[in-house]
Amino acid sequence: MSPSPVYLDAATAAPLHPVARQALLAALDDGWADPGKLYTQARRARQLLDAAREATAATLGVRTDELSFTPSGTTAAHSAVLGGLAGRRRAGAVLVHSAIEHSAVLHAAERHLTGGGTATPVPVDRLGRLDLTAWAAAVRAPGVALAALIAASHEVGTVQPVAAAAELCAGAGVPLYVDAAQVVGRTAVPQGWSVLTASAHKWGGPPGVGLLVVRKGARWESPWPADERESGRTPGVLNLPAVVAAAASLRAAAADAAAEAARLTPLVDRIRARVAAEVPDVEVVGDPVDRLPHLVTFSCLYVDGEVLLHALDRRGFAVSSGSSCTSSTLRPSHVLEAMGVLSHGNVRVSLHRETTEADVERFLAELPGIVADLRAEAGVVGL
Amino acid sequence: MTEPVEVLDCRGQRCPLPVIALARRLPDLPVGAVLRVLADDPAAAVDIPAWCRMRDQDFLAAHPDAYDVRRAT
Numbered sequence: 187m188s189p190s191p192v193y194l195d196a197a198t199a200a201p202l203h204p205v206a207r208q209a210l211l212a213a214l215d216d217g218w219a220d221p222g223k224l225y226t227q228a229r230r231a232r233q234l235l236d237a238a239r240e241a242t243a244a245t246l247g248v249r250t251d252e253l254s255f256t257p258s259g260t261t262a263a264h265s266a267v268l269g270g271l272a273g274r275r276r277a278g279a280v281l282v283h284s285a286i287e288h289s290a291v292l293h294a295a296e297r298h299l300t301g302g303g304t305a306t307p308v309p310v311d312r313l314g315r316l317d318l319t320a321w322a323a324a325v326r327a328p329g330v331a332l333a334a335l336i337a338a339s340h341e342v343g344t345v346q347p348v349a350a351a352a353e354l355c356a357g358a359g360v361p362l363y364v365d366a367a368q369v370v371g372r373t374a375v376p377q378g379w380s381v382l383t384a385s386a387h388k389w390g391g392p393p394g395v396g397l398l399v400v401r402k403g404a405r406w407e408s409p410w411p412a413d414e415r416e417s418g419r420t421p422g423v424l425n426l427p428a429v430v431a432a433a434a435s436l437r438a439a440a441a442d443a444a445a446e447a448a449r450l451t452p453l454v455d456r457i458r459a460r461v462a463a464e465v466p467d468v469e470v471v472g473d474p475v476d477r478l479p480h481l482v483t484f485s486c487l488y489v490d491g492e493v494l495l496h497a498l499d500r501r502g503f504a505v506s507s508g509s510s511c512t513s514s515t516l517r518p519s520h521v522l523e524a525m526g527v528l529s530h531g532n533v534r535v536s537l538h539r540e541t542t543e544a545d546v547e548r549f550l551a552e553l554p555g556i557v558a559d560l561r562a563e564a565g566v567v568g569l
Numbered sequence: 570m571t572e573p574v575e576v577l578d579c580r581g582q583r584c585p586l587p588v589i590a591l592a593r594r595l596p597d598l599p600v601g602a603v604l605r606v607l608a609d610d611p612a613a614a615v616d617i618p619a620w621c622r623m624r625d626q627d628f629l630a631a632h633p634d635a636y637d638v639r640r641a642t
């Protein structure tokens with residue numbers, strides 16, 4: 187008998203929120219028409235889109251005309267970086283970013299470099315927290331067009347000092363882009379940014395919906411070929427049923443966020459403490475206090491990350507890993523690298539609204555034996 | 570004494586094998602001896618210093634695809 191599955195990878199994609207499912211099914215019947223047209227079906231679709239935008243803007247505390255829906259968090263991040271740079275072309279061509287941004291931001295930065303721009307990565311400490319002194323120097327340098335900072339690390343959970351970083355940006359006259367994919371729908375959204383992005387499948391919405399918020403007055407210019415939809419910020423027709431589901435589930439997730447954080451934070455504390463105590467030679471990484479409520483990462487010495495993931499999967503546990511062996515690039519996670527922590531044998535566990543205490547207990551009960559078996563097989567016990 | 574007394578060739582090996590080789594060999598060397606690990610997996614640049622920190626050994630230097638570790642304890 188195979189064990190019942192325990193899904194612990196919410197930071198990649200949270201299970202669909204029941205409110206999202208309900209809204210999606212209703213909108214499939216009701217919201218398939220093109221909201222840009224002038225007939226009855228289109229007007230109904232337009233109403234749904236307007237309502238989704240109003241609900242989402244209200245949850246985020248932004249104006250409706252500042253918010254555009256995008257086809258993913260990745261495209262939102264690309265738009266934020268490339269559009270933020272394009273809008274400030276006259277100020278210069280330097281992009282400042284933390285060393286631990288999501289690959290979507292780093293890939294947009296690479297595109298900027300290919301186009302002749304420059305980028306200044308800013309280091310983090312061993313806990314994965316931005317070096318504010320280096321950040322201050324970087325944003326004050328001449329020619330900085332945009333600064334990018336992830337709100338909280340998707341790999342290790344460390345919450346970034348966004349308010350302090352934003353103040354330094356404001357002092358230097360540099361707009362700040364915040365990738366808030368891991369915080370929207372879970373914790374308070376930070377202030378002080380000019381551009382913000384998020385991703386619906388992180389909060390229990392459907393995959394394939396991102397948010398791009400550009401503050402009124404912020405210098406941002408679309409990096410895409412012209413298209414009038416979504417205030418000219420996102421080309422192409424929207425997946426309206428998915429947008430409606432994303433908006434409904436965001437409202438539900440945000441309403442429950444404080445209670446969920448209060449429930450999940452001690453479960454993550456328990457994982458941090460028990461893994462450190464019961465698995466020998468393990469490094470639990472990330473800030474133990476200033477962290478996301480639902481995410482924890484650790485690395486097991488001498489264990490191959492991919493082998494560990496498969497062993498966990500065979501026992502029914504779905505987790506993620508930043509180890510190079512599990513990635514297509516064959517490079518260790520740039521986040522673990524920037525922190526200077528062990529990169530092999532890495533496991534990221536992220537919890538969600540369906541995660542129970544019993545799930546966590548089962549994981550904690552089985553993990554030490556799984557790691558011990560792999561070490562015995564590899565002949566590395568006692569090293 | 571920072572010249573390596575021995576070179577461990579782990580080129581072509583993937584994480585965590587170079588770290589395992591280092592952990593196997595270093596305790597056989599006298600305290601103070603330096604072991605050079607040749608490794609071309611980029612993860613070694615992170616994992617060899619991290620191992621030294623976890624095991625209280627001295628990470629001396631990183632060269633291109635080569636890392637010097639001194640036995641401290």
Ligand SMILES: Cc1ncc(COP(=O)(O)O)c(C=O)c1O
Nearest residue numbers: 258259260288340365367368385
């Ligand atoms: C911090 C962060 N930014 C951006 C993204 C990209 O979002 P999406 O999966 O919707 O493309 C993710 C998800 O992987 C993320 O965790």
